[in-house]
Ligand SMILES: O=c1[nH]c(=O)c2ncn([C@@H]3O[C@H](COP(=O)(O)OP(=O)(O)OP(=O)(O)O)[C@@H](O)[C@H]3O)c2[nH]1
């Protein structure tokens with residue numbers, strides 16, 4: 001992985017949980033990088049409603065971050081929901097794009113959302129706002145995240161996005 005050392009990595013978000021996920025991912029790979037948060041549009045709704053929309057949001061952010069951050073690699077991390085016949089799930093996607101146009105995608109954990117959260121999302125509200133009210137907290141989205149609240153802190157949002165990002169980076173690191 002020597003070739004990856006000291007590269008400039010632009011993350012398409014200023015959310016601390018997402019920035020920490022990028023730090024954790026490259027630390028896990030023992031790669032030293034410069035990480036630059038870039039505030040970019042996701043190009044999808046503030047609350048993505050499907051796996052596909054969430055994945056597209058990650059791709060849009062990665063591309064925008066690469067360009068706006070003038071980086072070697074652009075990263076997009078996007079959370080959303082997916083309705084299924086078994087209920088509503090939190091879904092998460094990571095995308096990494098290089099200046100040579102190589103693109104990697106990685107999927108994050110899926111978590112069933114309680115019915116009283118799901119019905120609020122069906123009203124068009126954002127999960128970040130709903131989980132704050134549900135947990136009696138402020139800014140959960142920038143801390144352990146919904147996944148952290150619902151797993152009693154065992155899986156934090158940064159950890160979940162770290163693993164999704166490691167999956168997205170994998171195809172870019174094959175020899
Ligand atoms: O508390 C949360 N824990 C989570 O695990 C989670 N996953 C998704 N969301 C919410 O879904 C919408 C799109 O997500 P999102 O990727 O845009 O994230 P975000 O808005 O927090 O960051 P960002 O847009 O500044 O990068 C936003 O309302 C997020 O709050 C989460 N909120």
Ligand SMILES: [Mg+2]
Nearest residue numbers: 042046047128
């Ligand atoms: Mg957002």
